[in-house]
Amino acid sequence: MYAKQYEITLPADYDMKIIRKRVAExxxxxxxxxxxxxxxxxxRERGIDGxxxxxxxxxxxxxxxxxxAHFLVGGGGFQNIVxxxxxxxxxxxxxxxxxxxxxxxxxxxxxxxxxxxxxxxxDLDGTGLGLSALIEREAEQLRRLSRHxxxxxxxxxxxxxxxxxxxxxxxxxxxxxxxxxxxxxxVLHLSxxxxxxxxxxxxx
Numbered sequence: 001m002y003a004k005q006y007e008i009t010l011p012a013d014y015d016m017k018i019i020r021k022r023v024a025e026x027x028x029x030x031x032x033x034x035x036x037x038x039x040x041x042x043x044r045e046r047g048i049d050g051x052x053x054x055x056x057x058x059x060x061x062x063x064x065x066x067x068x069a070h071f072l073v074g075g076g077g078f079q080n081i082v083x084x085x086x087x088x089x090x091x092x093x094x095x096x097x098x099x100x101x102x103x104x105x106x107x108x109x110x111x112x113x114x115x116x117x118x119x120x121x122x123d124l125d126g127t128g129l130g131l132s133a134l135i136e137r138e139a140e141q142l143r144r145l146s147r148h149x150x151x152x153x154x155x156x157x158x159x160x161x162x163x164x165x166x167x168x169x170x171x172x173x174x175x176x177x178x179x180x181x182x183x184x185x186x187v188l189h190l191s192x193x194x195x196x197x198x199x200x201x202x203x204x
Contacts (some may be wrong), residue, residue, distance in 0.1 A: 001037065001061055001063065001098055001155070001157075001198060001199055001203065002062045002065050002068060002092065002093070002094065002095055002157075003045060003059070003060065003061055003062075003090050003094075003155060003157040003166060003168065004060040004062065004068060004072075004090055004092045005057060005058065005060065005090070005092075005093065005168075006057070006058065006061035006081070006083040006088040006089060006090045006091065006192030007055055007056075007057040007058045007089075007091075007139060008055065008057065008081070008085050008087065008088055009053050009054045009055050010053075010054040010055060010056065010156070010173065011023060011054065011056065011122070012046055012053075014054045015040075016043060016045050016054055018031065019043055019056045019089075019188075020043075020188060020192050021187050023030055023041045023188040024188070024189075026080075027041050027188065027191065028189075028191070029077070029190070030077065030147050030191040030193070031191045031192075031193060032193050033071075033077075033167050033191065033193055034064070034067055034068060034193070034194075035062060035063055035064030035066065035068065035194065036061075036062055036063070036064075036071075036191065036194055037060075037061035037063045037195060037197060037198040038059075038060070038061050038153065038170075038190060038191065038192040038194070038195055038198070039058060039059070039190070039191040039192075040058065040060055040108070040170055040185075040187050040190055041058050041187065041188045041189040041191075042056075042057050042058065042111050042185035042186065042188070042189070043055060043056050043057065043185060043186050043188060044183065044184070045147025045183055045186070045187075046059065048186075049176075049184040050184070051163070051173070051183075052064065052186070057185065059111065059113075059168055060200070061095070061098070061153075061155055061198060062174055063194045063197045063198065064159055065074050072090060077176070078090075078112065085110040091159070092124045092159070093157030093158055093159045093166045094157055094158055094159075094160065095155065095156075095157045095199070095203055096104070096138075096139060096156045096158055096200060096202065096203055097139045097142055097155070097156040097199075097202040097203060098153065098154070098155045098156075098199050098200065098201070098203075099142065099143060099146035099151075099153070099154045099155075099200065099201065100146075100153060100198075100200060101146050101147070101148065101150070101151025101154060101173070102147070102148070102149050102150075102151060102155060103149065103150055103151055103152045103154050103172035104152055104153065104195075106152065106172035107172070108152045108170045108171055108172050108187045109167065109171065109172065109173060109174045109187055110118045110170075110171040110172070110173055110174055110175055110176040110179040110184065110185065110186060110187055111169065111170045111171060111176060111184070111185040111186075111187050112167075112168070112171065112176035112181035112183070112184050112185070113153065113166065113167070113168050113169075113181060113184075113185070114165075114166070114167040114178065114181050114182050115164055115165070115166050115167075115182050115183070116164065116182070117162075117163060117164055117165075118134065118158075118163040118164065118165055118199045120163075123136050132145050135158070135165075136165070137153050138165060139156060139202050142154055142155075142156045142167060143159060143201075145178070145201055146169075147166075148177070150171045150172050150173040150177065150191075151169060151170075151171060151172075152169075152170040152171060153169070153170045153195070153198070154167070154168075154169045154170075155167070155168050155169075167180075167196045169181075170187065170190070171187075
């Protein structure tokens, strides 16, 4: 499993109905994309749920990195983003764990993200295993969170370049009751052709 997200921050006075219309008209094009676990078409609107910005920030879980590469640089769809908004940074993370929640069959309305730095002192115990212990704790926390009645899908992933830890949860509820979330989103559409192929539990 591989996670990817790009964030398109828009002007403060941007009419977000434009993004809503874009997703309503074109969000279905990845509904049957081979290699894609899920794509959550998510937005943040300035002043809603504490968001300081207007933002379009699609999030992906890929089962096939070749399919992900084709989407990004092989003319498989990302060229439409480049054409309309310029080329944003595409953040990516290696998957650690994924869980289906009790609301997996319910169309999601919200999502939450917790993106935090992994502290440099995680390995100060002299064994080199401090990072592994931290990840095990985070994976267990994700497993517990995934039991919440409103959870559709919960994922944990790591960026080993910037050493950041990502927790992304898709929720059936209109709000995302994740107290530790650093960002909260509205889900406009979910493409999930390979949802059943996403790994269940920790990846090792």
